[in-house]
Amino acid sequence: MEPHHSNPIQYFNHLKAFYYVALCESFTRAADKLSLSQSTLSIQVQSLEQQLGFPLLKQNKRRVELTEEGNIIFSYAKSVFATLDDLASAADDIRKRKIKIGTTPTLAQYIVPKVIRKLRSGESGLKVHIFTGQSREVIDRIKNYEYHIGIITRCEYPRDLISLPVAKPKLRFVVNDPRLAAAVDMEDLAGYPIILTDPGSVTRDYLLQEFGKRGISIKICAESENAEIVKGMVNLGMGGAFFPAFAVEEDLREGRFREIALPADLCVHIDVVYMKDRKNLTVVRNFVETFKKHNFFR
DNA sequence: TTTGGGCATTGGGGTGCAGT
């Protein structure tokens, strides 16, 4: 059949097939993603190539590669599907008045509730969903458009993520152990039992790195992602723990345990992050505005 | 040389629509 320039993309599904195959660099994986058979994709891509009048993909070793022309078509396909994605999430956003926030357990506990209260006072009817995980997991989910916004501890960000620094809380070392002086050197903590957050946590990695570069080996006596659990253990005198300032200020005031001053300036960065192409969503804009207007970290 | 992963082809089944 003669390709006709006035009707170049007759079949949306074919473009979708091509787009996913190019994205996955594989017919099989794309088929899996689209819940179609590999043969279906193969035929749909062929059909698209026929309509356009030139090949889009070529076989290289064990991978599928875009031809030069395929690259051009792919860039258009990308914007088509990005636009569709925006459409879908905008529709969802309007329909459900929902915002999904990914954050760490500690931030979820001590900071996020305050944020939600402010947000909802500005926009009643807003539905807020809070999810917790480690910073890197949250980023993955933001990248997949599962969450609108992340409030996380700073780590490596992908290029298409926007980050807004919102706080730089000092990490406070707390114990319930009368034997420990009010101020000690980092070296004095060698072998001292310390309760850390779970492996993979940015704060944990940071602390291990800070001790590591001073050549101090610490004794991890327990691990938990839950700040209240860690506090409970500290309270029982099981060991010391590091908390971002906002998480322990009240406990220190109430004398549940005490802070041990360290010479090192230990701190983490808290950022609000979101995908670049979601910056214009109302819920995202409102959220960012709220964060710019108020200091939730006191 | 064998094996297995990955794409293309084949043959078959289905739907919806338009013209008769």
Added chain:
DNA sequence: ACTGCACCCCAATGCCCAAA
């Protein structure tokens, strides 16, 4: 109502090629 057409899809199979 019947028929042809364009499109949707699948399982099975064939074929190629790289790694073992």
